[in-house]
Amino acid sequence: VVLRMAAVAVMAIGCAALAAPTPAQTTAAAARDAAPSGDAQRGQAIVLDRTVGLCLLCHSGPFPSERFQGNLAPSLSGIGARLNRAQLRDRVEDSRRLNPASIMPTYGPQPASTADQRVGQAFDGKPILSAQQIDDVVAFLATLTAP
Numbered sequence: 001v002v003l004r005m006a007a008v009a010v011m012a013i014g015c016a017a018l019a020a021p022t023p024a025q026t027t028a029a030a031a032r033d034a035a036p037s038g039d040a041q042r043g044q045a046i047v048l049d050r051t052v053g054l055c056l057l058c059h060s061g062p063f064p065s066e067r068f069q070g071n072l073a074p075s076l077s078g079i080g081a082r083l084n085r086a087q088l089r090d091r092v093e094d095s096r097r098l099n100p101a102s103i104m105p106t107y108g109p110q111p112a113s114t115a116d117q118r119v120g121q122a123f124d125g126k127p128i129l130s131a132q133q134i135d136d137v138v139a140f141l142a143t144l145t146a147p
């Protein structure tokens, strides 16, 4: 228990350096990464589904069943070996934390600074993916360790 608390604290400090999320959100995300609850199979379905994650519009990866994969972004092959769960979560939640000019959608809650984006009324203020769906996507990406 003590070890896990220490891990959470270290990850929370690491995430805090990236600013954007509130301390409470950061602590919750770090806790989820320390004790992963995501379902990799559900995550795979989200990543491959062109009406949910739409990841393959831009990314390619080790998905032989999928035709027409994107070439606007790095391949997701081996991403689980290159990035840890907290790093994967950061990119899926809001890639603009790392690259303000990123074309990758913010799948988690929109930071207030981007609230003026042109979004249809039905979607305004709503994240693209729920916290559980993001946990699932992170769990799936973490399995992509083969180069």
Ligand code: HEC
Pocket: 046, 047, 053, 054, 055, 056, 057, 058, 059, 072, 073, 074, 075, 079, 088, 091, 092, 095, 099, 101, 102, 103, 104, 105, 107, 137, 141
């Ligand atoms: C509209 C294009 C687009 C979509 C859709 C998209 N991404 Fe990205 N993604 C990018 C780009 C471009 C980068 C490269 C870094 C940057 O510019 O932000 C990136 C970077 C990443 C990275 C880090 C890659 C690395 O090698 O460091 C991960 C992980 C990632 N995306 C996962 C996802 C997942 C999972 C989805 C779907 C839920 C998704 N992306 C959807 C464009 C996209």
